[in-house]
Amino acid sequence: xxxxxxxxxxxxxxxxxxxxxxxxxxxxxxxxxxxxxxxxxxxxxxxxxxxxxxxxxxxxxxxxxxxxxxxxxxxxxxxxxxxxxxxxxxxxxxxxxxxxxxxxxxxxxxxxxxxxxxxxxxxxxxxxxxxxxxxxxxxxxxxxxxxxxxxxxxxxxxxxxxxxxxxxxxxxxxxxxxxxxx
Numbered sequence: 001x002x003x004x005x006x007x008x009x010x011x012x013x014x015x016x017x018x019x020x021x022x023x024x025x026x027x028x029x030x031x032x033x034x035x036x037x038x039x040x041x042x043x044x045x046x047x048x049x050x051x052x053x054x055x056x057x058x059x060x061x062x063x064x065x066x067x068x069x070x071x072x073x074x075x076x077x078x079x080x081x082x083x084x085x086x087x088x089x090x091x092x093x094x095x096x097x098x099x100x101x102x103x104x105x106x107x108x109x110x111x112x113x114x115x116x117x118x119x120x121x122x123x124x125x126x127x128x129x130x131x132x133x134x135x136x137x138x139x140x141x142x143x144x145x146x147x148x149x150x151x152x153x154x155x156x157x158x159x160x161x162x163x164x165x166x167x168x169x170x171x172x173x174x175x176x177x178x179x180x181x182x
Contacts, residue, residue, distance in 0.1 A: 026043035059095075069107055070106070112138065
């Protein structure tokens with residue numbers, strides 16, 4: 001974001017001055033003032049606007065992927081942005097901290113909880129509604145992201161499933177009966 005790729009910063013403490021010397025100096029000055037809140041906010045907003053203007057491609061790509069619920073075709077996006085797939089992947093990974101394909105998979109996975117919350121059904125229908133090729137494709141992502149199959153996760157850890165449903169704005173009940181297992 002401020003000159004260092006996000007994936008290199010994950011799980012580490014990094015002084016702000018190492019990321020952006022200008023922002024580090026601005027924050028140091030702001031924190032020395034009698035009332036630092038407004039100057040700190042101003043410094044952060046300025047840095048945010050500067051970083052956003054430097055690469056508008058990635059925020060737009062993220063927006064489109066989220067709107068497409070993970071169904072985004074990365075090759076089509078890269079053509080629209082006049083980038084090679086490799087350039088796009090590098091810029092996306094540096095800004096978001098994840099490869100774009102993984103980000104798309106995560107968005108599709110999130111949709112499973114929305115679909116279950118809105119209209120409980122069988123896992124084949126849920127898989128298709130969420131952009132998976134088939135039920136086994138959905139189960140692979142479930143195991144990858146949660147370590148469990150959908151049926152086990154939703155039946156044995158109802159609190160986690162309920163958390164996902166509530167987190168993403170679903171208040172409908174869901175059914176994990178035998179007819180809805182994977």
